[in-house]
Amino acid sequence: MAKIWLVEDDQNLANLTKVALAKKGYQVMVFYESLQVLAEAKKQKPDLILMDVMLPGQSGPETVTALRNDPNFRNIPVIFLTALLSTEESALGMTIDKVNYKTLGKPYDIKRLLEVVETSLIKK
Amino acid sequence: MNKKDKKLLFVASFDDASILRKFTILFLVASILPMVLLYYIYAQNSRHGHIGINPANFTIAMVLMVLGVFVGFISMHSLLKKVVNISKENSKALGNILSPDTVKELNQGENEIVILSRSFSAVTQQLEEKNKKLRSMYELQKDFTSMVSHELRTPLASIKMAVELVAEEAVGEINIEQKEILGRAQQEADRLKRLIDDILYLSKIEADKLQMNFMIDDLHRVMTPIVESQKYVAQSRGLYLKTEFDPGVPQLSFDRDRIIQVLNNLLSNAIKFTKEGGITVKTLNKISENCVVVSVVDTGRGISQEDLPKLFGKFQQIDSAQENVDGGTGLGLAISREIITRHSGKIWVESKLGVGTAFNFTLPIKEIKSAKISSFSPYSSTQKRGQDA
Numbered sequence: 001m002a003k004i005w006l007v008e009d010d011q012n013l014a015n016l017t018k019v020a021l022a023k024k025g026y027q028v029m030v031f032y033e034s035l036q037v038l039a040e041a042k043k044q045k046p047d048l049i050l051m052d053v054m055l056p057g058q059s060g061p062e063t064v065t066a067l068r069n070d071p072n073f074r075n076i077p078v079i080f081l082t083a084l085l086s087t088e089e090s091a092l093g094m095t096i097d098k099v100n101y102k103t104l105g106k107p108y109d110i111k112r113l114l115e116v117v118e119t120s121l122i123k124k
Numbered sequence: 125m126n127k128k129d130k131k132l133l134f135v136a137s138f139d140d141a142s143i144l145r146k147f148t149i150l151f152l153v154a155s156i157l158p159m160v161l162l163y164y165i166y167a168q169n170s171r172h173g174h175i176g177i178n179p180a181n182f183t184i185a186m187v188l189m190v191l192g193v194f195v196g197f198i199s200m201h202s203l204l205k206k207v208v209n210i211s212k213e214n215s216k217a218l219g220n221i222l223s224p225d226t227v228k229e230l231n232q233g234e235n236e237i238v239i240l241s242r243s244f245s246a247v248t249q250q251l252e253e254k255n256k257k258l259r260s261m262y263e264l265q266k267d268f269t270s271m272v273s274h275e276l277r278t279p280l281a282s283i284k285m286a287v288e289l290v291a292e293e294a295v296g297e298i299n300i301e302q303k304e305i306l307g308r309a310q311q312e313a314d315r316l317k318r319l320i321d322d323i324l325y326l327s328k329i330e331a332d333k334l335q336m337n338f339m340i341d342d343l344h345r346v347m348t349p350i351v352e353s354q355k356y357v358a359q360s361r362g363l364y365l366k367t368e369f370d371p372g373v374p375q376l377s378f379d380r381d382r383i384i385q386v387l388n389n390l391l392s393n394a395i396k397f398t399k400e401g402g403i404t405v406k407t408l409n410k411i412s413e414n415c416v417v418v419s420v421v422d423t424g425r426g427i428s429q430e431d432l433p434k435l436f437g438k439f440q441q442i443d444s445a446q447e448n449v450d451g452g453t454g455l456g457l458a459i460s461r462e463i464i465t466r467h468s469g470k471i472w473v474e475s476k477l478g479v480g481t482a483f484n485f486t487l488p489i490k491e492i493k494s495a496k497i498s499s500f501s502p503y504s505s506t507q508k509r510g511q512d513a
């Protein structure tokens with residue numbers, strides 16, 4: 001089953017989202033900080049990344065930019081999770097990568113989450 | 125007072141009498157002295173009989189020279205006066221903007237022009253910094269909405285996710301009663317989500333921070349799919365939904381998504397508060413008032429005369445909480461009014477208790493210049509959206 005990295009600083013939301021994905025059989029690895037992600041990226045790579053936008057320290061889009069420098073990560077689909085209303089923010093992904101990204105607004109329901117995850121994995 | 129301090133005084137105070145006096149003396153010495161000398165040489169030469177020049181010609185040359193010097197003096201003088209004035213303004217600005225220490229530092233210059241230009245650029249730099257600070261303050265204020273949005277949505281996301289996981293039996297079976305109870309929690313969580321959305325939307329539009337996207341478009345073409353999709357909802361409740369479109373409605377300039385939002389809100393209200401009969405959506409080209417009127421007319425329960433003025437206010441719901449089962453936010457009409465106002469239109473309601481209600485709004489017909497029509501095809505808005513995506 002597909003490996004998913006979930007980067008979310010809100011621990012409750014991260015763990016609940018992990019349960020929802022794990023129940024569908026996905027292998028989920030949770031990160032609360034972007035630095036952990038960059039460290040793990042040196043060892044292995046996932047099939048999909050769920051990335052919060054507002055992270056302490058390095059923001060989600062910044063982290064993705066850093067990851068994309070690694071050729072191994074160039075084509076991994078990214079879904080931004082955002083609680084921001086503004087369209088400028090949801091357009092953030094656009095500047096990083098025109099192809100493999102989607103945005104999911106918070107609060108998201110399980111059905112929508114699974115839908116977006118599935119289509120992103122297929123497209124890949 | 126040493127030379128440097130004098131210079132400092134020169135730039136910082138811009139005593140225009142002293143600088144003009146200085147200039148006048150310098151000018152006179154520099155131009156009249158050679159003339160006197162020249163005349164002296166001429167006189168000496170003519171006494172010794174070495175006349176190389178006609179005395180009449182010499183006189184004319186002298187007169188012209190004096191005239192030239194005079195004109196030069198006048199124009200230089202007025203130019204200098206202007207420079208002095210500019211400098212004065214500048215030093216005033218310097219006093220307001222720069223600290224005395226900075227002024228002192230600036231005046232450590234080689235000459236007045238260098239000092240002057242340097243002080244100008246210092247003022248510009250200072251203004252730029254101030255401007256940047258103001259801009260970041262504005263950003264902060266703008267970000268407040270985003271921050272509130274973030275802070276409210278994140279815990280709400282967890283609540284919704286937790287309830288959903290249990291309700292959908294992702295973590296084990298539950299009985300019907302438990303499901304029902306969780307269903308209520310979900311309904312309220314959804315209502316909270318809509319409330320957050322609406323409040324933020326309203327605060328944004330009220331603070332004029334919502335970018336409007338006006339395009340010239342065919343109103344009926346935009347309205348039709350919205351009416352069609354609401355038709356299913358109406359029919360599922362045994363209501364009709366029909367249109368009476370005025371074919372004389374011209375192309376209008378409006379924000380497509382926002383007008384769709386208004387129409388959706390009026391239609392959902394009409395369906396929500398109508399038990400029998402149905403809803404008619406009308407348009408009318410009101411030539412006398414140079415606008416198009418859009419009306420959503422229902423045969424619903426109506427609104428009493430005393431409640432009518434409240435409707436467009438925030439959180440105004442006439443029904444008791446129990447009656448309002450689908451969990452409206454009471455902000456739909458307030459948002460609609462803001463959107464129509466941004467279009468320079470009006471929105472109003474006519475109703476009779478027990479008979480029905482008509483919500484109407486206008487969109488002004490602006491004179492659309494022919495050049496503009498050609499560059500905006502009726503489909504340009506959708507095309508543009510496609511390119512953006």
Ligand SMILES: Nc1ncnc2c1ncn2[C@@H]1O[C@H](COP(=O)(O)OP(=O)(O)O)[C@@H](O)[C@H]1O
Pocket residue numbers: 389393394395397422424425426427435440441442443451452453454455456457458481
């Ligand atoms: N077509 C209608 N018929 C009767 N009452 C209406 C109609 N439209 C709106 N109202 C009244 O106006 C109130 C405010 O409407 P609105 O601002 O859209 O909020 P909401 O639909 O969320 O309650 C409604 O709660 C209802 O009491």
Ligand SMILES: [Mg+2]
Pocket residue numbers: 389392393452456457
């Ligand atoms: Mg409403």
